[in-house]
Amino acid sequence: MDTAFETALAALQEHRGKTAPMDMRAAFDSDPNRFARFSLALDDLTLDYSRAAVDDETVGLLLKLAEAAGLEQARDDMFAGKHINITEDRAVLHTALRALSGGAVYNDGDDVMPDVRAVLEAMDAFADGVRSGAIHGATGKAFTDVVNIGIGGSDLGPVMVTRALSPYHDGPRLHYVSNVDGAHIADTLSGLDPETTLFIIASKTFTTIETMTNARTAQKWVAAKLGQSATGDHFAAVSTALDKVAEFGIDPARVFGFWDWVGGRYSLWSAIGLPIMIALGADDFRRLLAGAEAMDQHFKSAPLRENLPAILGLVGYWHRVVCDYPARAIIPYDQRLERLPAYLQQLDMESNGKGVRLDGSPVITPTGPLVWGEPGTNGQHAFFQLLHQGTDIIPVEFMLAAEGHEAGLQHHHDLLVANCLAQAEALMKGRTLAEAEAQLLDKGFPEDEIRRIAPHRVFTGNRPSLTVLYRKLDPYALGRLIALYEHRVFVEAQLFGINAFDQWGVELGKELATELLPVVEGKADAADRDAATAGMVKRITALREG
Numbered sequence: 099m100d101t102a103f104e105t106a107l108a109a110l111q112e113h114r115g116k117t118a119p120m121d122m123r124a125a126f127d128s129d130p131n132r133f134a135r136f137s138l139a140l141d142d143l144t145l146d147y148s149r150a151a152v153d154d155e156t157v158g159l160l161l162k163l164a165e166a167a168g169l170e171q172a173r174d175d176m177f178a179g180k181h182i183n184i185t186e187d188r189a190v191l192h193t194a195l196r197a198l199s200g201g202a203v204y205n206d207g208d209d210v211m212p213d214v215r216a217v218l219e220a221m222d223a224f225a226d227g228v229r230s231g232a233i234h235g236a237t238g239k240a241f242t243d244v245v246n247i248g249i250g251g252s253d254l255g256p257v258m259v260t261r262a263l264s265p266y267h268d269g270p271r272l273h274y275v276s277n278v279d280g281a282h283i284a285d286t287l288s289g290l291d292p293e294t295t296l297f298i299i300a301s302k303t304f305t306t307i308e309t310m311t312n313a314r315t316a317q318k319w320v321a322a323k324l325g326q327s328a329t330g331d332h333f334a335a336v337s338t339a340l341d342k343v344a345e346f347g348i349d350p351a352r353v354f355g356f357w358d359w360v361g362g363r364y365s366l367w368s369a370i371g372l373p374i375m376i377a378l379g380a381d382d383f384r385r386l387l388a389g390a391e392a393m394d395q396h397f398k399s400a401p402l403r404e405n406l407p408a409i410l411g412l413v414g415y416w417h418r419v420v421c422d423y424p425a426r427a428i429i430p431y432d433q434r435l436e437r438l439p440a441y442l443q444q445l446d447m448e449s450n451g452k453g454v455r456l457d458g459s460p461v462i463t464p465t466g467p468l469v470w471g472e473p474g475t476n477g478q479h480a481f482f483q484l485l486h487q488g489t490d491i492i493p494v495e496f497m498l499a500a501e502g503h504e505a506g507l508q509h510h511h512d513l514l515v516a517n518c519l520a521q522a523e524a525l526m527k528g529r530t531l532a533e534a535e536a537q538l539l540d541k542g543f544p545e546d547e548i549r550r551i552a553p554h555r556v557f558t559g560n561r562p563s564l565t566v567l568y569r570k571l572d573p574y575a576l577g578r579l580i581a582l583y584e585h586r587v588f589v590e591a592q593l594f595g596i597n598a599f600d601q602w603g604v605e606l607g608k609e610l611a612t613e614l615l616p617v618v619e620g621k622a623d624a625a626d627r628d629a630a631t632a633g634m635v636k637r638i639t640a641l642r643e644g
């Protein structure tokens with residue numbers, strides 16, 4: 099590891115040693131400008147990190163760490179198309195997919211933008227055709243339902259966005275099938291009519307076993323009712339592997355390509371977003387891209403101290419590495435962002451769940467945290483107990499819209515906002531023993547009862563949270579929010595010194611599953627597997643045989 103980086107990290111750790119635990123109540127009491135000093139805005143988007151356990155010195159030291167890690171140069175290298183995905187020798191240019199207001203973007207000397215625009219126009223035409231009924235099923239009926247078959251990055255982004263933007267949804271109904279569990283496709287297809295159903299097979303590699311298995315099942319389902327020759331009218335595909343799509347038998351006119359410089363978990367901006375476009379229409383899809391582009395431009399140009407993704411990443415690093423908090427909770431107080439935690443799980447954990455540095459040496463600090471969450475207020479009635487009084491500190495990242503879409507339900511939205519603000523305040527302030535006792539006294543509890551109960555009602559407080567506030571969850575705001583988190587993951591990866599853009603950790607399980615399939619099917623012997631696998635296979639077989 100670079101000495102300048104080690105020095106900067108040691109300074110941060112020493113600072114933590116001197117300041118932990120930071121008394122946040124005192125910090126707010128002594129500084130009425132704390133919110134103003136530790137929050138950032140980009141148009142109507144605010145990142146409030148005043149409730150993170152940071153002070154000016156912390157931020158200053160984090161900025162020095164970013165400098166020592168070469169963050170700005172790394173960011174510029176990414177936008178410039180350098181092969182920063184070193185294990186796959188690829189550029190990382192998902193930002194080009196939304197760079198629609200700018201000029202050329204180069205990958206290996208070629209401007210990628212003409213191809214990006216051409217695919218987008220082809221998507222526009224196809225989505226328009228499906229929405230208007232001009233593109234229809236084999237019997238001439240318009241498509242009422244579209245089923246996207248894909249998994250991971252070929253599923254989570256479109257699922258999350260379709261759900262998030264449901265007020266803008268005016269196209270056919272959308273369904274998503276990802277799991278190889280037959281229950282997923284069976285439940286989805288029950289109630290659908292092959293005559294009016296379009297399938298989009300979404301797979302960057304077009305080899306993913308779950309997707310290929312579900313795609314074949316879907317083909318059979320259409321053929322069973324409409325005949326094999328009709329299937330062509332009911333399938334489209336999105337992939338970088340056009341040869342494999344052709345082998346599968348999907349009409350090339352209905353295949354939408356993208357490129358190896360788009361990572362799966364960064365691909366919703368590409369043709370992988372086709373279901374989103376069919377649901378919302380081309381204009382809203384472009385608004386989503388425009389929001390992301392605005393965040394890209396901000397990330398590229400704002401000084402790090404005022405740069406939302408940089409600060410979000412630096413504070414994330416502070417919590418993960420210096421404070422040693424193992425997890426982060428993503429809690430959108432925005433019901434339509436209910437799939438955002440799952441989306442960010444892939445984005446963050448598949449990117450930064452790594453154990454070696456760029457040069458292959460073991461990392462010297464923890465890397466990506468466990469990312470999880472659920473929408474508020476639901477989470478409050480489930481796991482917030484642990485967030486407030488559990489023995490681990492888990493920084494919480496709240497998301498909140500100032501306005502809801504439901505004009506007639508303002509009271510609901512006010513309650514939602516009040517709850518979000520209340521949780522952030524409660525985590526920060528806590529409740530002391532003296533306060534707990536005073537409250538019980540006010541309620542008329544006798545003294546011995548107060549002594550017995552009060553310790554259970556103490557909240558330690560000093561539990562960090564961040565809040566991302568936006569005006570309203572519209573396509574532009576959502577695009578900006580997703581890009582904020584994409585770049586945050588990048589910032590943290592740069593500080594960890596790892597490659598955020600490969601995912602070798604998913605391979606071993608896939609290889610073993612391929613080996614184990616014949617064993618499960620009874621075509622190969624389980625005896626040479628480990629005892630646990632062999633034992634389970636035996637029991638599964640016995641259970642199946644009744």
Ligand SMILES: O=P(O)(O)OC[C@H]1O[C@](O)(CO)[C@@H](O)[C@@H]1O
Pocket residue numbers: 249250251252300301302303304305306309362363448601604
């Ligand atoms: O789009 P594909 O190639 O089917 O891959 C799906 C997902 O599988 C993964 O490769 C992990 O197994 C993800 O990175 C990817 O998003």
